[in-house]
Amino acid sequence: MSSVQILCSCTSQVQHRGSINYRYGYPHGRISKKRYSIRVESGMFLKNLEEGERKLRVLVAGGGIGGLVLALAAKRRGYEVKVFEKDLSAVRGEGRHRGPIQLLSSALAVLEAIDRSVARQVMEAGCVTGNRTNGLADGLSGEWFSVFDLLTPASRKGLPVTLVICRMTLQDILVNAVGSNILRNKSKVVDFIQEPSKVRVILEHGEHHDGDILVGADGIWSEVRSKLFGWQEAKYSGFTCYSGLTSYVPAYIDTIGYRVFLGLNQYFVASDVGHGKMQWYAFHGEPPSSDPFPEAGKKKRLLDLFGNWCNEVISLISETPEHMILQRDIYDRDMINTWGIGRVTLLGDAAHPMQPNLGQGGCMAIEDCYQLILELDKVAKHGSDGLKLSQPLEDTRRKGSHELGCYTQLAGWHQKC
Numbered sequence: 001m002s003s004v005q006i007l008c009s010c011t012s013q014v015q016h017r018g019s020i021n022y023r024y025g026y027p028h029g030r031i032s033k034k035r036y037s038i039r040v041e042s043g044m045f046l047k048n049l050e051e052g053e054r055k056l057r058v059l060v061a062g063g064g065i066g067g068l069v070l071a072l073a074a075k076r077r078g079y080e081v082k083v084f085e086k087d088l089s090a091v092r093g094e095g096r097h098r099g100p101i102q103l104l105s106s107a108l109a110v111l112e113a114i115d116r117s118v119a120r121q122v123m124e125a126g127c128v129t130g131n132r133t134n135g136l137a138d139g140l141s142g143e144w145f146s147v148f149d150l151l152t153p154a155s156r157k158g159l160p161v162t163l164v165i166c167r168m169t170l171q172d173i174l175v176n177a178v179g180s181n182i183l184r185n186k187s188k189v190v191d192f193i194q195e196p197s198k199v200r201v202i203l204e205h206g207e208h209h210d211g212d213i214l215v216g217a218d219g220i221w222s223e224v225r226s227k228l229f230g231w232q233e234a235k236y237s238g239f240t241c242y243s244g245l246t247s248y249v250p251a252y253i254d255t256i257g258y259r260v261f262l263g264l265n266q267y268f269v270a271s272d273v274g275h276g277k278m279q280w281y282a283f284h285g286e287p288p289s290s291d292p293f294p295e296a297g298k299k300k301r302l303l304d305l306f307g308n309w310c311n312e313v314i315s316l317i318s319e320t321p322e323h324m325i326l327q328r329d330i331y332d333r334d335m336i337n338t339w340g341i342g343r344v345t346l347l348g349d350a351a352h353p354m355q356p357n358l359g360q361g362g363c364m365a366i367e368d369c370y371q372l373i374l375e376l377d378k379v380a381k382h383g384s385d386g387l388k389l390s391q392p393l394e395d396t397r398r399k400g401s402h403e404l405g406c407y408t409q410l411a412g413w414h415q416k417c
Contacts, residue, residue, distance in 0.1 A: 057198075061216050063084075065167075066368060068367030073114045075178060082209060083309060084184050099167070100279050107362070108123065108162075110370045128257075131151050133255055166244070189216075192344060199343040212343065218350055220353045237355060239284065241356065243326050243328075244279070244280050244326070245279050265285040269281040282302055282317070289329055328357065348361070
């Protein structure tokens with residue numbers, strides 16, 4: 001059977017038509033066809049299936065951001081969808097350790113096309129950073145190397161402005177929208193069996209479920225990817241990441257959204273996350289830690305590493321309580337040339353892990369969902385023949401995500417030079 005190789009890319013050529021009332025008051029209308037533009041059709045997922053048409057059965061392994069957005073899109077489309085998550089509390093715990101997530105204009109536009117109510121909740125809960133100065137700065141002096149204009153492109157294309165939002169808040173919004181009848185907690189997918197007319201997922205406790213399509217959205221440590229292509233060990237990126245969240249309002253809060261301070265073998269990211277709080281990440285090149293979450297000594301370690309950097313960096317570290325400083329090592333995987341076999345495909349970090357230095361991982365997963373649903377429409381319409389329609393789209397998407405993956409790896413590599 002032909003492969004369901006059907007994910008999208010940041011080079012998606014999807015047209016936005018119709019009138020979406022963006023809360024930022026930007027002009028509507030047709031968005032020009034440009035590389036990296038995100039164009040979506042309003043109401044795309046609101047059409048009902050024709051009476052008597054069999055609903056496509058979509059199984060999703062993983063209840064993170066990508067899996068939940070895909071489930072929401074499939075639900076709005078009228079498909080039968082089940083999401084299997086091994087531990088929803090652990091997803092929230094991971095969110096705590098990883099901090100707020102950045103959602104670019106492109107990802108927010110996709111959310112609006114999928115579910116306007118959900119997009120509105122996300123934008124109301126988030127902190128807009130794209131309307132301020134953002135960019136790269138020298139870690140020692142604090143002087144700008146380069147600034148990014150995120151507001152003008154969004155304004156011209158009628159898109160929401162880039163924002164950051166607490167991962168747990170985003171997760172809660174998506175969980176509530178998807179519904180408890182679709183999301184199954186304590187249900188880890190450990191294997192699957194493909195047959196000519198279906199795919200069967202096997203859960204850790206022995207239960208099994210049948211569907212037409214299985215999407216592995218279970219992250220960088222994906223069981224689905226391992227079963228699909230064979231087990232491969234994740235690679236340590238060479239960087240560990242300290243993160244902190246502090247109740248601190250710097251003097252520049254009204255003019256600067258986020259900054260990436262660069263240095264040799266280390267860099268520091270700081271962002272306003274709203275509600276009188278700042279989030280920061282400190283990356284340092286070193287061997288992997290034997291204790292991924294040491295209990296004490298992290299602040300002293302950071303002040304030793306960044307003590308001669310500019311005041312903006314030192315102040316953020318100093319103002320953060322010890323118990324609010326967390327550490328995790330950053331892992332990556334080699335890029336692969338295909339993401340699906342038969343009735344099984346991958347989404348988000350399971351397909352193309354992104355290092356966190358560009359803030360692209362969650363956005364890419366959300367954009368994956370939109371193109372994947374478009375391709376699933378073809379599968380629903382054409383049956384098995386629909387599986388043959390997707391190869392060119394995966395080729396396009398893989399190229400875009402590979403480019404971004406290379407950029408994130410090069411960004412980390414550059415800091416070592």
